[in-house]
Amino acid sequence: MSNDTLTVEAATIADADIFSQRQALSAHLPEWFRSLQQAHWARYLELPEPRRLDERWRFANLRRLQDIGRFSPTPFERPEADDLVERAQVVENCAGRLLFVDDNLAAAREMDPELEKQGVIFTTLGDALNRHGDLVKKYFMAETPDLGSEKYEALHVALLRSGVFLYVPDNVEVKRPFVVYNFTQRNGGAIFPHTLFVTGRNARATLVDYQAAASPDTEHLVIANAHIHTGDGAESHHRIIQNWNERTLSFQLNTNNAQRDSQAKSIIVNIGSAQARQEVHGKIFGSGSNVEMYSVNVPTGEQEFDQRTLQTHIAPNSRSDLLFKNALLDQTRTIFSGLIIVEENAQQTDAYQTNNNLMLSEEAESNSLPGLEIKANDVKCSHGATTGRIDESNMFYFLARGIPPAGARELLVFGFLEEIIQKFETPAMAEHVRSLLAAKFHL
Amino acid sequence: MSTTTDIQIERDEGNFHYDTTYEFDAGVGLNEATVDYISGIKGEDEWIREFRQKALKVFRDKPVPTHWASRDLDSIDYEKIRYYLSKGQRPSRSWDEVPDEIKQTFERLGIPEKERAFLAGVEAQFDSEASYSNMKDELRKEGVIFVGSTEGLMAHPEIFRKWFGKVIPIGDNKFSALNSAVFSGGSFIYIPPGVKLKQPLQAYFRINAENFGQFERTLIIADEGAEVTYMEGCTAPKFETSTLHSAVVELVALKNAKIQYITVQNWSDNVFNLVTKRGLAMEGAEVKWIDCNIGSRLTMKYPGVVMRGEGARGEVLSIALAHDGQHQDTGAKMVHAANNTTSNIIAKSISIGQGRSTYRGIVSMPRHLKGCKNNTECDALLINTNSRTDTYPAITVRGNQNTVQHEASVSKVSAEQIFYMMQRGLNEGQAMSLSVNGFVNDLIREFPMEYSVELKRLIDLEMEGSVG
Numbered sequence: 001m002s003n004d005t006l007t008v009e010a011a012t013i014a015d016a017d018i019f020s021q022r023q024a025l026s027a028h029l030p031e032w033f034r035s036l037q038q039a040h041w042a043r044y045l046e047l048p049e050p051r052r053l054d055e056r057w058r059f060a061n062l063r064r065l066q067d068i069g070r071f072s073p074t075p076f077e078r079p080e081a082d083d084l085v086e087r088a089q090v091v092e093n094c095a096g097r098l099l100f101v102d103d104n105l106a107a108a109r110e111m112d113p114e115l116e117k118q119g120v121i122f123t124t125l126g127d128a129l130n131r132h133g134d135l136v137k138k139y140f141m142a143e144t145p146d147l148g149s150e151k152y153e154a155l156h157v158a159l160l161r162s163g164v165f166l167y168v169p170d171n172v173e174v175k176r177p178f179v180v181y182n183f184t185q186r187n188g189g190a191i192f193p194h195t196l197f198v199t200g201r202n203a204r205a206t207l208v209d210y211q212a213a214a215s216p217d218t219e220h221l222v223i224a225n226a227h228i229h230t231g232d233g234a235e236s237h238h239r240i241i242q243n244w245n246e247r248t249l250s251f252q253l254n255t256n257n258a259q260r261d262s263q264a265k266s267i268i269v270n271i272g273s274a275q276a277r278q279e280v281h282g283k284i285f286g287s288g289s290n291v292e293m294y295s296v297n298v299p300t301g302e303q304e305f306d307q308r309t310l311q312t313h314i315a316p317n318s319r320s321d322l323l324f325k326n327a328l329l330d331q332t333r334t335i336f337s338g339l340i341i342v343e344e345n346a347q348q349t350d351a352y353q354t355n356n357n358l359m360l361s362e363e364a365e366s367n368s369l370p371g372l373e374i375k376a377n378d379v380k381c382s383h384g385a386t387t388g389r390i391d392e393s394n395m396f397y398f399l400a401r402g403i404p405p406a407g408a409r410e411l412l413v414f415g416f417l418e419e420i421i422q423k424f425e426t427p428a429m430a431e432h433v434r435s436l437l438a439a440k441f442h443l
Numbered sequence: 444m445s446t447t448t449d450i451q452i453e454r455d456e457g458n459f460h461y462d463t464t465y466e467f468d469a470g471v472g473l474n475e476a477t478v479d480y481i482s483g484i485k486g487e488d489e490w491i492r493e494f495r496q497k498a499l500k501v502f503r504d505k506p507v508p509t510h511w512a513s514r515d516l517d518s519i520d521y522e523k524i525r526y527y528l529s530k531g532q533r534p535s536r537s538w539d540e541v542p543d544e545i546k547q548t549f550e551r552l553g554i555p556e557k558e559r560a561f562l563a564g565v566e567a568q569f570d571s572e573a574s575y576s577n578m579k580d581e582l583r584k585e586g587v588i589f590v591g592s593t594e595g596l597m598a599h600p601e602i603f604r605k606w607f608g609k610v611i612p613i614g615d616n617k618f619s620a621l622n623s624a625v626f627s628g629g630s631f632i633y634i635p636p637g638v639k640l641k642q643p644l645q646a647y648f649r650i651n652a653e654n655f656g657q658f659e660r661t662l663i664i665a666d667e668g669a670e671v672t673y674m675e676g677c678t679a680p681k682f683e684t685s686t687l688h689s690a691v692v693e694l695v696a697l698k699n700a701k702i703q704y705i706t707v708q709n710w711s712d713n714v715f716n717l718v719t720k721r722g723l724a725m726e727g728a729e730v731k732w733i734d735c736n737i738g739s740r741l742t743m744k745y746p747g748v749v750m751r752g753e754g755a756r757g758e759v760l761s762i763a764l765a766h767d768g769q770h771q772d773t774g775a776k777m778v779h780a781a782n783n784t785t786s787n788i789i790a791k792s793i794s795i796g797q798g799r800s801t802y803r804g805i806v807s808m809p810r811h812l813k814g815c816k817n818n819t820e821c822d823a824l825l826i827n828t829n830s831r832t833d834t835y836p837a838i839t840v841r842g843n844q845n846t847v848q849h850e851a852s853v854s855k856v857s858a859e860q861i862f863y864m865m866q867r868g869l870n871e872g873q874a875m876s877l878s879v880n881g882f883v884n885d886l887i888r889e890f891p892m893e894y895s896v897e898l899k900r901l902i903d904l905e906m907e908g909s910v911g
Contacts, residue, residue, distance in 0.1 A: 053510050054510070055510060055511050058837070059837075059839070344828075344829060347828070357840065359840065359842060359843035359845075360843055361842075361843055362810070362811070362842045362843055362844070363810070363841075363842070364841065364842065364843065365810075365839065365840070365841040366838075366839070366840050366841075367837065367838065367839045368836075368837070368838040368839075368840075368849070369835065369836065369837045369838070370834075370836060370849065370851070371833070371834055371835045371836070372823075372832070372833060372834040372851060372853060373831075373832075373833045374823070374825065374831065374832045374833070374853050375829065375831045376825075376828065376829075377825035377826065377827060377828050377829075377830050377855040378828070378855055379825075379853060379854075379855075380853075380854065381852065381853040382850070382851060382852040382853070383834070383849075383850075383851050384848070384849060384850045384851070385836070385838055385847070385848070385849040386846075386847065386848045386849070387838060387840040387845070387846065387847040387848075388845075388846040388847070388848075389843040389844065389845075389846070390843075
């Protein structure tokens with residue numbers, strides 16, 4: 001990535017010439033990419049802000065979205081972030097590592113040289129655009145979640161200049177995870193991380209997106225995208241640990257695209273952000289595939305986690321499974337709005353969707369909108385949503401055995417969350433997630 | 444199952460109409476003068492006329508809710524509808540006084556027989572006004588009031604005015620506003636404290652004229668400890684152009700009262716059926732909606748219960764059957780507004796051919812409540828390969844003292860079951876019919892016997908010759 005410095009200090013998204021300023025610095029990128037950015041900038045300006053009556057924003061807090069114009073896209077510069085490089089060690093012995101601070105590469109790319117020989121590409125999006133332009137072009141923004149944040153997606157594409165491209169060629173299996181760290185640092189900064197993860201036929205890989213803040217007090221806007229393309233017979237695992245600081249407005253707009261006989265599995269852990277809007281669209285293009293979408297969320301304070309999901313079965317004879325679990329504390333709000341669409345030709349579909357809310361405070365609020373749209377008859381589809389509290393009889397069992405209330409509560413809550421945590425196949429990752437979640441409880 | 448061709452539904456029972464000359468006709472289209480005309484011939488008090496005019500403004504200001512509802516709503520042309528048609532606005536008290544053409548209609552549908560058989564009271568509405576109403580004398584002696592909407596407001600304002608438009612305010616939605624502007628007919632019922640009706644009250648609604656909109660208004664008040672079951676049925680002949688039915692039904696169950704409201708909706712499949720139904724349940728009271736939707740082109744109906752008193756209970760049991768060209772968009776709304784309130788929603792839908800059934804629901808538990816519980820189950824059965832079903836619930840829970848569970852499933856008739864029954868000598872249609880009856884059976888058992896028998900027969904009839 002370029003190390004040029006912006007001459008104008010802290011131009012904001014609302015500034016009329018912000019886009020031309022940014023484009024002036026990306027002259028080295030391919031023309032098709034630059035014109036796509038231009039088109040998305042026009043789209044961003046044209047699209048209206050979400051309105052109260054828009055079903056896709058039902059129950060959402062729209063207030064914070066109204067002044068995103070005051071954030072400044074972060075300048076191109078080499079960050080001072082030695083301490084963050086230290087923090088970016090969550091997974092030891094990973095297959096590759098990329099570390100960004102405010103959208104700038106903060107440490108040299110690391111990658112197992114053996115994999116390089118097998119044709120695996122793991123690099124920044126800018127580098128990939130220049131060296132593997134045609135490959136990136138084939139997948140870049142080929143799919144979109146289409147769940148309400150089109151305006152913010154357009155802004156993301158227009159202003160993005162950083163990101164990750166992971167490409168695993170046919171028949172290559174990588175057991176160890178690739179890890180991408182994104183940190184926010186500059187106060188008032190806006191970043192646009194982009195993840196493009198492509199597995200070829202019968203390939204296999206795991207990518208972890210680890211998102212955190214350098215300090216708790218700075219304010220940020222994050223509009224992140226992740227698009228996973230899982231080829232025929234391939235297996236992809238994507239994990240997001242969202243731990244931006246609690247003064248961040250974050251978007252995560254993802255698609256999870258599964259071809260024939262593939263396995264596409266994703267997990268999202270939500271810990272940080274003042275308000276996190278997430279859209280995940282699982283698209284089943286090939287038959288015999290299996291798409292799993294899991295999420296575990298522990299909001300505290302006044303956090304709002306707003307998750308919208310779509311499982312679209314286009315091809316027959318596939319399976320999708322979604323499980324989103326929320327444990328709500330304090331004055332938090334969660335919104336889960338999920339939809340399973342089974343198209344006319346998608347017979348023999350098995351599709352499941354579950355949202356469980358554990359209410360741990362008198363002031364918390366959960367909204368659950370589990371939906372189905374079924375246009376084929378030979379299907380097994382179900383959804384379930386529960387909202388409840390800690391079971392009194394379970395609590396009594398612990399208390400009767402001398403375990404104090406706080407400890408009993410912790411055990412029961414972790415029992416609830418563990419169902420998702422244990423889906424992390426790397427024990428170190430699972431343990432790290434447990435410690436992040438535990439820190440959220442005032443136990 | 445080998446083949447699943449479209450199922451033909453027998454729907455001819457109500458498909459006949461008589462040429463009738465109407466004494467009162469508000470003409471086509473809707474404006475202030477239409478509203479004044481309706482109010483005028485009814486001889487209504489000024490406050491009712493003002494209520495109607497205010498509602499007309501609200502109706503015009505409200506957008507058609509196509510941001511979430513079916514775009515088919517845009518095909519209603521309000522300027523082509525006739526808003527009021529009547530042969531004379533006083534209901535006849537005995538069967539002999541009913542005009543002959545209307546009598547013919549109801550005789551074909553068996554209204555007086557039903558009354559003789561078991562019903563405590565019956566009111567039949569033909570287009571805009573009740574053409575026949577009767578109630579057993581002993582009920583009248585106990586103080587039960589069972590009258591039409593205008594009569595209720597004019598003769599018993601001390602009872603009905605207090606609650607009229609309070610459970611469902613004018614501005615609740617576009618169609619409740621429309622009804623509030625042009626309502627006519629319907630049932631206003633008051634059950635005094637402690638009176639428990641052993642037999643159901645019945646109303647029957649029929650649209651006989653083309654391009655007609657029926658806007659009946661029903662308000663049932665069960666005073667403390669009272670109990671009542673109310674049943675309504677509806678049909679219309681099939682006309683070339685579509686007709687509109689937009690009712691408002693308000694129920695008020697005071698302390699420890701129980702109201703059960705049963706609907707069998709069998710409009711012909713060119714009727715837009717856009718109905719707002721809501722009950723208010725005070726302390727210890729129970730409101731139960733039993734809702735069967737078989738007819739109409741588009742039904743949008745989400746019976747609701749606002750549980751305002753401690754320990755109140757709300758229930759919606761719903762069966763929807765959607766055939767080719769039909770969209771049954773039904774559901775339930777449960778608003779928990781007091782501690783220890785419980786609600787239950789069981790919705791079953793069957794989609795046949797290219798029919799589409801939709802469940803839409805709201806369960807809401809605001810802050811600082813304790814011990815509230817909701818259970819929701821939605822099951823959909825898809826008969827043909829291109830049948831469609833949707834489910835859109837919305838559940839909002841605040842605080843940690845309440846529990847909600849929602850489950851939905853979608854399935855088809857199992858091929859093994861059909862094979863098993865055919866091995867034992869049933870043909871495929873009979874087997875299918877038995878399977879579908881099995882699917883709704885546990886729900887139908889909850890219905891009063893007369894209705895469960897009729898529904899089972901109706902389902903049998905509709906599944907007949909369904910598969911080739």
